[in-house]
Amino acid sequence: MHEKQQAAWRSRRGLLELDILLQPFVQNCYDSLTDAQKQSLHEMLNLDDVVLLTMLCRPPSSGKFKEVVQAILTHHQGKQSFSQSRD
Numbered sequence: 001m002h003e004k005q006q007a008a009w010r011s012r013r014g015l016l017e018l019d020i021l022l023q024p025f026v027q028n029c030y031d032s033l034t035d036a037q038k039q040s041l042h043e044m045l046n047l048d049d050v051v052l053l054t055m056l057c058r059p060p061s062s063g064k065f066k067e068v069v070q071a072i073l074t075h076h077q078g079k080q081s082f083s084q085s086r087d
Helices: 003-010 016-032 035-044 049-057 066-086
Strands: none
Touching: 003 016, 003 035, 016 035, 016 049, 016 066, 035 066, 049 066
């Protein structure tokens, strides 16, 4: 399976909150990630849902997931700002 397709499939989680954050990010941003960021994302997608949700709610200040977590949250905030401005 192609790496992006694999990430898209694995971004479908058991928690709706994770689906809302991860699926649009993978679809819209995966191709622009560096190889290191893609590797970090794939490693993150191997984590349990609760661990992953905690990481996204309390972003790490350092470590290998910091950049990808920040990118996911920034992407989500941008989508939120856009949808709120349309209301």
